Amino acid sequence: MLNTDRYRVPSKAGSRFKLAIHDPDDHGKVTEERAVPRFARLIAEFEELQEKLYADHTRSLLVVFQAMDCGGKDSTIRHVLGPINPQGCTVTSFKAPTAEELDHDFLWRIHAHTPGKGMIAVFNRSHYEDVLIARVKNLVPKKVWKDRYNQINAFEALLHEQGTRVVKFYLHISKGYQKDRLLKRLEDPKKHWKFNPDDLAERKRWGQYQKAYEEALRRCSTEHAPWYVVPAEHRWFRNLLVAQVLVETLKDMNLHYPKATFNPRKIVVE
Amino acid sequence: MLNTDRYRVPSKAGSRFKLAIHDPDDHGKVTEERAVPRFARLIAEFEELQEKLYADHTRSLLVVFQAMDCGGKDSTIRHVLGPINPQGCTVTSFKAPTAEELDHDFLWRIHAHTPGKGMIAVFNRSHYEDVLIARVKNLVPKKVWKDRYNQINAFEALLHEQGTRVVKFYLHISKGYQKDRLLKRLEDPKKHWKFNPDDLAERKRWGQYQKAYEEALRRCSTEHAPWYVVPAEHRWFRNLLVAQVLVETLKDMNLHYPKATFNPRKIVVE
Numbered sequence: 001m002l003n004t005d006r007y008r009v010p011s012k013a014g015s016r017f018k019l020a021i022h023d024p025d026d027h028g029k030v031t032e033e034r035a036v037p038r039f040a041r042l043i044a045e046f047e048e049l050q051e052k053l054y055a056d057h058t059r060s061l062l063v064v065f066q067a068m069d070c071g072g073k074d075s076t077i078r079h080v081l082g083p084i085n086p087q088g089c090t091v092t093s094f095k096a097p098t099a100e101e102l103d104h105d106f107l108w109r110i111h112a113h114t115p116g117k118g119m120i121a122v123f124n125r126s127h128y129e130d131v132l133i134a135r136v137k138n139l140v141p142k143k144v145w146k147d148r149y150n151q152i153n154a155f156e157a158l159l160h161e162q163g164t165r166v167v168k169f170y171l172h173i174s175k176g177y178q179k180d181r182l183l184k185r186l187e188d189p190k191k192h193w194k195f196n197p198d199d200l201a202e203r204k205r206w207g208q209y210q211k212a213y214e215e216a217l218r219r220c221s222t223e224h225a226p227w228y229v230v231p232a233e234h235r236w237f238r239n240l241l242v243a244q245v246l247v248e249t250l251k252d253m254n255l256h257y258p259k260a261t262f263n264p265r266k267i268v269v270e
Numbered sequence: 271m272l273n274t275d276r277y278r279v280p281s282k283a284g285s286r287f288k289l290a291i292h293d294p295d296d297h298g299k300v301t302e303e304r305a306v307p308r309f310a311r312l313i314a315e316f317e318e319l320q321e322k323l324y325a326d327h328t329r330s331l332l333v334v335f336q337a338m339d340c341g342g343k344d345s346t347i348r349h350v351l352g353p354i355n356p357q358g359c360t361v362t363s364f365k366a367p368t369a370e371e372l373d374h375d376f377l378w379r380i381h382a383h384t385p386g387k388g389m390i391a392v393f394n395r396s397h398y399e400d401v402l403i404a405r406v407k408n409l410v411p412k413k414v415w416k417d418r419y420n421q422i423n424a425f426e427a428l429l430h431e432q433g434t435r436v437v438k439f440y441l442h443i444s445k446g447y448q449k450d451r452l453l454k455r456l457e458d459p460k461k462h463w464k465f466n467p468d469d470l471a472e473r474k475r476w477g478q479y480q481k482a483y484e485e486a487l488r489r490c491s492t493e494h495a496p497w498y499v500v501p502a503e504h505r506w507f508r509n510l511l512v513a514q515v516l517v518e519t520l521k522d523m524n525l526h527y528p529k530a531t532f533n534p535r536k537i538v539v540e
Contacts, residue, residue, distance in 0.1 A: 055463040055464075057463075074355075074357060077355075077356060077357050078355045078356070078357065081356050082352075082353070082354075082355060082356050083352070083353075084352075085344075085347075085348045085352060086347060086348070086351050086352050086356055086359055086361045086392070087344060087347050087348065087361045087363065087394065089356055090360065091356050091357045093357065122356070124357065179539050182539045183539055186534045186537055186539075187534075189527065189530070190527050192527070192528070192529070192530035192534060193325040193327075193527055193528050193530075194325075195530070195532075195534075195537075197532050197537060200537075200539065200540075203539070203540070204540070257459065257460050257462070257463055258462075258463050259462070260459070260462035260463075260465070262465075262467050264456045264457075264462060264465075267456055267465075267467060267470070269449050269452045269453055269456075269470065269473070270470075270473070270474070
């Protein structure tokens with residue numbers, strides 16, 4: 001098994017945490033050959049734990065994915081969250097906020113999609129965009145985005161205290177890797193719909209985004225809602241690490257099938 | 271391939287349609303051995319079609335499941351809708367309406383969960399409960415539920431006209447089969463959470479429910495939103511038939527990957 005702590009951003013890390021020390025090409029000394037059966041076992045375990053979470057119906061799990069374009073959010077969701085029971089899992093992709101959403105505080109639209117009891121909610125992008133793109137592109141004054149780190153921590157603490165585990169994954173790739181992926185998208189007509197020429201403008205701000213990510217991960221990785229830096233240039237390793245963290249998180253919740261509120265022996269089915 | 275028309279309730283069927291002529295134990299002369307690889311091929315096709323639906327982003331699919339308790343709604347959703355990309359699929363389980371929902375017309379809460387462009391929405395129970403349990407248990411006056419058949423048809427016509435294909439499955443089981451399943455649930459402590467002693471009261475109204483289903487299927491199977499009666503006592507046959515209908519429906523939508531709105535050759539990735 002991987003030592004997932006290695007990828008976890010320490011709580012209150014401050015300047016001790018540097019994104020640059022994480023290698024996007026890392027694969028934890030695991031080979032793909034060994035990763036494949038291990039991943040299959042983890043998924044089987046994940047499915048069983050999800051059924052328990054659903055049956056238990058007292059707590060829930062929120063999984064956040066953030067990444068630069070081509071980081072593999074969609075693919076991770078498909079491979080790791082795809083196999084579980086779709087009835088117990090919602091996926092929300094947060095796009096640019098609508099006019100109505102902008103008329104509320106930045107957590108308003110997020111709160112609406114947090115998981116109900118027994119459920120797993122997956123966020124493809126999240127409230128973190130409000131300290132990432134909002135910061136890099138000056139969508140709000142500095143004072144506003146600066147306040148958001150504490151607001152996010154308070155919001156995630158509320159979720160945790162009310163029974164929702166929060167786990168956050170930053171899928172880490174290099175600028176060179178992104179280039180390769182973008183070129184591949186351009187070569188394949190089946191993938192043109194995923195390509196948006198405007199994304200190239202974001203790519204030019206790579207350094208600013210890395211800085212914004214670094215601060216978000218530093219300030220918002222907490223005991224109750226940790227951030228993980230997932231080396232994402234090997235898909236099989238990325239999936240393995242995310243699956244293992246999810247399984248460990250659910251195991252730690254100590255889930256059980258609820259006891260019957262009736263006496264099964266006294267039930268007569270006519 | 272199965273002849274899925276055999277299981278489709280004809281449009282405007284009137285009294286020609288009888289639920290009783292459908293055998294819940296039917297398996298279309300297919301063996302489980304032959305069904306398994308065929309199902310796997312259908313799922314692969316389904317995944318590809320779903321990606322096209324998602325990429326195309328102009329139309330959507332609504333899949334409704336209704337059944338008596340133990341009919342296998344959860345299991346069908348898990349096996350047939352489970353393998354596809356969770357990001358393109360939402361599952362809504364409609365429970366007894368809340369006080370707020372009861373303050374609105376019966377389609378208000380339903381409308382909120384219909385699929386957005388590119389999406390597949392799955393309903394585990396639906397607006398049909400409002401002509402099933404509402405009728406059998408006299409939750410509303412007869413005049414009210416009688417009006418609902420036309421209201422449902424008008425609502426589904428709106429969805430269809432706006433680009434949403436609607437397909438509805440009634441998972442058909444016998445009263446004897448339900449008994450076997452209920453007894454199995456009682457034997458397995460891991461399944462006690464699925465058992466609700468109140469369901470036995472519904473079981474006593476089996477005949478009334480069959481009559482209510484028959485009328486719903488008769489009156490609301492339309493060209494634009496057909497009902498299928500799925501023999502559901504063989505899980506592998508049930509899954510095969512549902513998967514095939516979904517694949518045929520998506521194929522009929524003539525989906526394509528959208529053409530690029532830019533010239534891929536002119537894009538420079540720096």
